[in-house]
Amino acid sequence: MTTPRLDIQKKGGSILGKARLFVALLAFAALAGCGKAEEEVPVLSAEQLQQLQTRSESYSGMDVAQLQTDAEAQILAQELFVAHCARCHGPDGSGGRGLSKAQKLVTGVFNYGSSEEAIRTTITEGRHSLMPALGATLGEVELGAMVAYVRGISTGEAPGTFDATAKEQFAEFCVKCHGLDARGNPAIGSADLTDGYWQHGNSMMNVRLTITRGVDAQCPAQAGIITAAEIELLVSRVLQLRK
Ligand code: HEC
Ligand code: HEC
16 A cells, blocks of 8 residues: 555655755765766856857968967867867876767877877867677677687787687677778778777776667767867867877
8 A cells, every 4th residue: 555655745845855855866976076087178158169169260371380389379279179078088098988988188199099180080080989799790709719819919919818809709790891901991090900909998897788789979069160360279179188
């Protein structure tokens, strides 16, 4: 007989209930705040964004190399980065924040290439990377061997030590995108699996998840949202963020 009790609670306890909910929400907010090591990313008003755009105009025509060495330009470029990029990449480019799966820009290791030109295209046109979910294709037992194989490649383990099936399956299902040498293909943004940098994590669990779930990651296009001058400043900033 739980129904009457529920009724009584609903009627008699509505204020108390709301108060409880409020306290619970406060506690949750406090906990979420405490657990957050990440810096807050401010959201700018339309007017503030306009001001950034106006200030950026004075740098139009300057090339990226010049912008990189101009202290004032870099201050502005960082403000632009916080305004347009930080919510996914973090204010200092050290994210993937949250669920964005974004690249850690401080590594300077980019799937579509790390040249000035490649970065300009990334920012202007955006990037959308897709890897199919391949767990079922490989099979449950084989998946474990593939995880070991892929992690082994990046540590330069001798190829002879690898599971023969994993090697065969890699050739059959992975080489077309990641290449015979597993170094990836910048034309489709498939990751270099040998470089020791793991955008999606290198634990056994993470690599397993990447292969079973596949990847669908997107960096939004900025063309039409920000100006050419702002894009050049951001290209210079991304190059400067490399550590
Ligand atoms: C909505 C989230 C989001 C925002 C905002 C965002 N990015 Fe990205 N960015 C991503 C994701 C996700 C990836 C990884 C895409 C992939 O794996 O192919 C990425 C990848 C990149 C890369 C590396 C691409 C490569 O070759 O691997 C660069 C450089 C980059 N972003 C720069 C920027 C800059 C500069 C801005 C601001 C103008 C920005 N991003 C804004 C999510 C975002
Ligand atoms: C259709 C093309 C395609 C195929 C086939 C493919 N991949 Fe990928 N893979 C990609 C792309 C694109 C990325 C980069 C995703 C991103 O930008 O976040 C990627 C990323 C990865 C990553 C993550 C690397 C990191 O830095 O965290 C792993 C691991 C991986 N692939 C393993 C494999 C394995 C193993 C196979 C075969 C079983 C395979 N891939 C087949 C396109 C492919």
